[in-house]
Amino acid sequence: MDFRIPVGDWIKAALTWIEDTFQWLFDALRQMFIWMFDAVDWVFATPPVWVVIVVIAIAALLARGWKFAAGAVVGLLFIVGVDQWENAVDSLALVIVAAFLAVVISIPLGIWAARNDKVSAIVKPIMDFLQTLPAFVYLVPAIFLFRIGVAPGIIATLIFAMAPGVRLTELGIRGVDKEVVEAGEAFGATPRRILRQIQIPLAMPSIMAGINQIIMLSLSMVVIAGLVGAGGLGGDVAQAISALNVGLGFEAGLSVVVLAILLDRFTASIGKGEGLYGRWTRRRKVQREADEQARLDARELETAGPRREPGTVV
Structure with missing residues (x-):
């Protein structure tokens, strides 16, 4: 029995039509991705190595304390060594660009899905499809539409990494206590203000967990992106595989591990409010709450009017 569904031919024809029709758009996106990558790469590659290490160490000190700062310095010195x-630096630039674009797309999409059941019903199967499709498959249309280089690596990483951001953002917004939302509605707050001042702050731990997962998945695509000419650590890993160079493979692989630990700890500390920066933001939050309560008390006193002593004749 000779039975075959020509799915591959259909997809190839569809991609060919898309390329012929929207080539101008893909060329513009390719240039934008390259420009963003070059800009981020310039920020980290232009200063001397020791300057970058000192800045990252200070950021680590503010984020989690001196132990994390010391570990960051040791890890970065290992990469230099x-x-x-x-x-x-090239891999970090690719991860930052891809993760930034994934966050920009996934968080608004997750908020929209949390506030609209029809959108959620459409988005969920799409996210399931993106998460279950093998990562190498993303590279085929990416290369077809964006050609070899950094651009297909960024677009493949973006598609692969955005799913947890959408899911955890929707989960966080839907998990906000309904009584708190109803209290905001009772005070006359608009839906946009409820979202901005109630739902997003309460859902922030879940949203930050989604951002953390986006960054980790982006970093896991570094090696795969190296196969399409994106360079960086992934390029060395791919070269080590083709040449069976165990030493080069471990050097590049351990450098990826160092970047992964640094990015994971930084994003986790922001979500948990750790370190000097976290304590400073908590103090600011407490002060804002105290100021708001003082304003409410003053407003109640103005509404109640002057107090009268018992027995006073009006």
């Missing part, structure tokens, strides 16, 4: 600094 194995001569992988330039590749690590």
Whole structure:
């Protein structure tokens, strides 16, 4: 029995039509991705290595304390010691660009899905499809539409990493206590103000967990992106695989691990409010709440009018 569904032919024809019709758009997106990558890469590659390490160490000190700062310095010095600094900077730039674009798309989409059941019913199967499709498959249309280089690596990473951001954002918004939302509605707050001042702040731990997962998944695509000419640590890993160079593979792989630990700890500390910055933001929050309560008390006193002593004749 000779039975075959020509799905591949259909997809190839569809991609060919898309390329012929929207090539101008893909060329513009490719240039935008390259420009963003070059800008981020310039920020980390232009200053001397020791300046970048000192800045990251100070940020680590503010985020989690001196232990994390010391570990960050040791990890970065290891990357310098194995001569992988330039590749690590390239990989970091790719991860930052792809994760930024994924966050910009996934968080508003997750909020929309949380506030609209029809949108949620459409988005969920799409996210399931994106998460279950093998990561290498993303590279085929990415190369077809964006050609070899950084751009297909960014677009493949973006598609692969955005699903947890959408899911956890929707979960966080839907998990906000309905009584709190109803209290805001009772005080006359608009839906936009409820979202901005009640739902998003209460859902922030879940949203930050989604951002953390986006960054981790983006970093996991570094090696795969190296196969399409994105360079960085992924390029060295791909070269080590083709040449069976165990030493180079471990040097690049351990450098990826260092970047993964740094990015994971930074995003986790922001979500949990740890370190000096976290304590400062908590103090500001407490002060804002105290100021707001003082304003409410003053407003209640003005509404109640002057107090009268018992027995006073009006």
